[in-house]
Amino acid sequence: MAATAATLALDVASCLSHRWSWLLFALPLLGVASIGLFRLLKLPLGVQPGSVVEDVRNDDRVPPALAPAALVGTFFTVLGGGSAGATATSLAMASSAASGLGRAFGLAPRGAKAHRLVHRGWTAACGMAAACSALYGAPLAGTLFALELVRFDGAVARRLPILLGASFVAWLVAMPLAGGYALPAAAAPDPSWQVAALCVLVGLACAAAGTVFGWALRALRRAFVRSPAHPALVVAAGGAVVSVLVFAFGWQRFEGSGLTLVYAAFDGTSEPFDFAVKALLTTVTLGFGFKGGEVMPSLCIGALLGASFAALLGVDPSFAAAMGSVAFFAAAARCPLAAVLLAAETFGWAVAPWAALAVFPAYMGSTDVGMFGRGLTGRLSRAKRTARDKRRREKER
Template identity: 35%
Template sequence: MTKRDRFAVLGQWLLLGSLVGVLCGAASALFLWLLERATELRTGHEAIVYTLPVAGLIIGWIYERFGQSIKAGNNLVIDTIHDEGPEIPLRMAPMVLVGTVLTHVFGGSAGREGTAVQMGASITDWVSHRLRVSKPVRRQLLAAGVAGGFGSVFGTPVAGAVFGLEFIVLGRIEYDALVPALVASLIGDMTTRALGIGHTHYPAASHLPLTPLLLLKWLAFAAAVAVVTTVFIELTHFIKKRGERHIPRMPARMFLGGLVVVGLWKLVGTSDYLGLGVPMIVRSFEDPNLPVYAFALKLIFTAVTLGAGFLGGEVTPLFFVGAALGSALARLLGIPVELGAGVGLAAVFAASSNTPLALSIMAMELLGAPVFPHVVIVCVLAYLLAGHRSIYPAQRLLNGKGGERLSRPTALRELLPAPQPPPKGDRPGGG
């Protein structure tokens, strides 16, 4: 490639990456603004939570009727990147936006990353097809769309860029999309902030030198993170698979899931575990009396919500789980609470999504440089100990975590046991 060709490619990446970033940033700004209004509405009128089952019934019917081609969500995005599949329907963006906001209005325990990633990818793929770009450029722009959505919704542009490259294939970073992903994430974050959207501020971690004893503590910490990650992934997938097997209709599954969430809400007697749970995340950094079981309750609320089919992401609820778990472990192991909460916040999602590098960078962007060596150690260890499982079953495995190399990228779902046929009397179909 000549110097002129290199400059032409760079110019194309800068132009298209900026376009993707502006679109993703604007979509994230609208989404975050609506999410804040939804949370205010719910917290001001908590009785609305009782109607979560009815909301699930309506959302499920809409998705069953109009969303069959997009119901795979983030897994559809990953499959499209790998398989060069048909255009991701543009309707994914408004449908997942509205569905997620409604989930939060009525009290479902869900996040926002999944929505941002799906909006970014669907908008980007629409642009790619309108511009008739080549297949390699389309693939790069899809990664940029993921990066732009992730970076803008959390205000962490560098982590967003790395996440867009890292979550596609385990064991390989997609460097061919590095420039457009970085541009899209940076421009997306700048666009969201320019539109007046702020992000949560977490207490900065204090400097703590590494010692042999502290390394042993981090090893125990990472093992606990891996166990909790495994429980969350397996429980969410179990609820989803059993629900699809025994209750074929998506509206009925979501209605039942809403009933369970309402029952849990009344059982625990607090609204702390509904919605995003950001106040409890912040509290994990500051309150030495945070209930040691808080992480387990949020895990259950979220697994039921997402397993039943409600829309949203896993990141913020897993931030809650990780920060609360980290707070409890820090008190047990004699680690500063704010450091333990910060490391846990990043490590649980890093292990759940197989993105230890992106989440280590995200922790540094959110909490400051002193957290970096500690969070890298725990994220990498938890990532290894959690095994070949993920909240995104469509993720491809190329290099095994034990050092083995596969002949071709293989979806993690292909490594799972074959599903059992439904019991006699079950009707096929549904969502």
């Protein structure tokens, strides 16, 4: 229900934004209003999807007030024409609600942090899996997404059947409500070296673009948290930048989550550098402290980037856009298994091998710090280095 509420709220905000174009110039004030809401609810102003996921990984409490604050804050962002989606907002809402339910039913008592078998983060992980499943109609991808977000934490992985059950229930509930993102269809082409080359090229391009996007977003968010200026002034400045860019260049179609741009990419009607515009507006919007998610915008950026290769290699633009969307998502979110399953459940299982071919270079060629923090590869490498250093110190003694 959190995912459905978030998408419906953002649909309303998007409709109002397009109906009353003057709301674009209210974006700075709407950003200040979201800052005021977070202060009123005593929530950290720098809270973001990555910090929520980090709370789940560290078995920390997800504040119950985060659910309404994330929803209203994202509504304000999209209402003013900011570039943001509902996925990360839904993850925050669902993890907050599920964590609260877990405490209410005594599923994770106080002091659970000392005993990994009663890790209270698994209830929040169930919420995240269910939210992703409801949004994209992909219960298997939603389950793997939650597992990859918590980096296959043993206490969460042991409850895989519960995560699967939550994902499928959310999928069944969301289907008749039509409250998620309906991605366009893409058919698997006949096998050829040309198609294989496209997948690899798109994957490498997404690795480079995803690295730049993630680095820029992290840098701006760090600057927002550490800035000596009042947060309201920083958010207002970011809103003013977005408003001026959109108005000056006529970039109104890049507002919101970018679902309409995804359809344009699949239809072959997008422009070659549309992906750069969407990435720029998303980075400025979210980097300057506006609330919202970057998952759907990242799928949009990837689809636009993939479609730009279609004409170059003479491949169906819908297939190229599909490969770009999941490859960029894998690079930016550091969740390659969920990306392949998302392609399989959304575009058909015949697309899965091609998706894996695009996702592999995108994941391996990008830095291991993405939208939701460090990936599993980096964490394993750090753990190995720590163990190696510990053994060396013991030998020196």
